[in-house]
Amino acid sequence: MTAEPAVAGPALYVYGITDSGAELPGALTGVQGAPVRVLVDGDIAAIVSELEDEEALGLPADLVAHGAVLDKIAADSTVLPMTFGTLVPDEEELVGEVLPDRRAAYAETIALLRGAAQFSLRARYVEETVLRELIEEDTEIARLRAVTADRHPDETHFDRIRLGELVMQGLSRKAGNDADEILAALLPLVRDSRTRDGGRADQVLDLALLIDRDAEPALEQAVEGLAERHAGRIRYRLLGPQAPYDFVGEG
Amino acid sequence: MATGTYIDRPRSSSLADVLELILDKGLVIDAYVRVSLVGIEVLTIDARIVIASVDTYLRFAEATSRLNLAESGGKDLPELMQSMTEGGARGKTSGMLSGVKDAFTGDRDDDEDNEKARRREPQKQKASSS
Numbered sequence: 370m371t372a373e374p375a376v377a378g379p380a381l382y383v384y385g386i387t388d389s390g391a392e393l394p395g396a397l398t399g400v401q402g403a404p405v406r407v408l409v410d411g412d413i414a415a416i417v418s419e420l421e422d423e424e425a426l427g428l429p430a431d432l433v434a435h436g437a438v439l440d441k442i443a444a445d446s447t448v449l450p451m452t453f454g455t456l457v458p459d460e461e462e463l464v465g466e467v468l469p470d471r472r473a474a475y476a477e478t479i480a481l482l483r484g485a486a487q488f489s490l491r492a493r494y495v496e497e498t499v500l501r502e503l504i505e506e507d508t509e510i511a512r513l514r515a516v517t518a519d520r521h522p523d524e525t526h527f528d529r530i531r532l533g534e535l536v537m538q539g540l541s542r543k544a545g546n547d548a549d550e551i552l553a554a555l556l557p558l559v560r561d562s563r564t565r566d567g568g569r570a571d572q573v574l575d576l577a578l579l580i581d582r583d584a585e586p587a588l589e590q591a592v593e594g595l596a597e598r599h600a601g602r603i604r605y606r607l608l609g610p611q612a613p614y615d616f617v618g619e620g
Numbered sequence: 621m622a623t624g625t626y627i628d629r630p631r632s633s634s635l636a637d638v639l640e641l642i643l644d645k646g647l648v649i650d651a652y653v654r655v656s657l658v659g660i661e662v663l664t665i666d667a668r669i670v671i672a673s674v675d676t677y678l679r680f681a682e683a684t685s686r687l688n689l690a691e692s693g694g695k696d697l698p699e700l701m702q703s704m705t706e707g708g709a710r711g712k713t714s715g716m717l718s719g720v721k722d723a724f725t726g727d728r729d730d731d732e733d734n735e736k737a738r739r740r741e742p743q744k745q746k747a748s749s750s
Contacts, residue, residue: 385647423654429635436642451646451647451649452643453642453646454654455647455649456654457649504684514684529681532680536680536683537677592627593626606628606629608630611641614641
């Protein structure tokens with residue numbers, strides 16, 4: 370939000386905050402291909418890299434790089450992720466102006482999240498399977514489907530709208546039930562969780578899970594069990610370990 | 621890391637995965653966030669409003685009408701599963717339900733390719749100049 374990039378020399382891109390004792394993976398490459406380094410400030414440390422071209426920031430590759438740096442660190446250490454595009458003019462401003470007010474809060478959050486990592490789970494319906502279920506289970510859907518099947522779309526406009534509406538309601542109802550089953554299987558394994566609204570019709574559940582790092586195999590096994598049970602009906606995608614984006618209390 | 625038979629368990633995040641996290645979430649230091657991702661923001665918003673519109677209803681109606689119920693009896697579970705695993709996360713299984721975001725995710729592979737190409741380029745130049 371600074372009006373002009375009138376900064377002498379490259380700005381510092383900030384990825385996140387970790388505790389100063391954390392051991393980070395060596396040779397991380399960050400946004401715009403710049404080497405990532407650690408700026409220690411007391412008991413916390415900022416993960417940064419120099420940003421040569423401020424105006425060009427925001428390419429897909431930059432977003433992926435930001436995420437990748439944090440994920441690699443999060444594999445072994447607790448790191449508080451910054452939102453994308455966090456830039457400070459230089460080291461002095463970061464250490465002298467930005468961090469002092471926030472150091473205590475950051476350290477507290479790091480302590481709270483120590484030993485845990487975030488995993489993201491996405492469960493999505495296999496379209497064909499659930500649509501078929503709805504036709505079989507809901508007589509009104511079956512009827513409207515038959516009514517609209519062999520007539521010109523213009524003649525059945527409102528029937529088709531009603532059909533689509535019922536199908537979407539049916540999907541949402543199913544998602545509620547299936548989400549309950551997923552949550553019941555996974556919540557005993559986690560420290561904390563957040564459901565996200567993916568805003569998509571095929572969404573069963575989008576979930577951010579905070580788990581102890583050593584519980585990763587148990588989580589994978591539990592998700593694998595669900596995925597096996599729902600094979601052909603629900604697809605599961607599990608990402609992580611990630612930085613605890615959903616558990617840093619903002620956004 | 622378990623290589624699941626049934627779960628999609630990628631080792632790194634795609635652009636679409638990252639988008640959901642790093643634009644909306646994470647710590648914010650006021651006055652130090654500079655982002656101008658106009659194109660990306662629009663696409664993210666589009667994916668969210670896709671839900672309750674007449675247009676979506678009509679697309680669902682069409683998808684439901686298109687289903688061939690007679691054929692369905694023949695397709696057994698292992699076959700479905702196979703097509704699912706073969707297709708991966710965004711193979712033939714991502715039908716009309718996937719909406720706008722998948723259209724955007726489609727860019728992902730291109731970006732990766734571009735990046736690879738860019739990385740390769742300097743090496744090539746070095747090789748030819750020496």
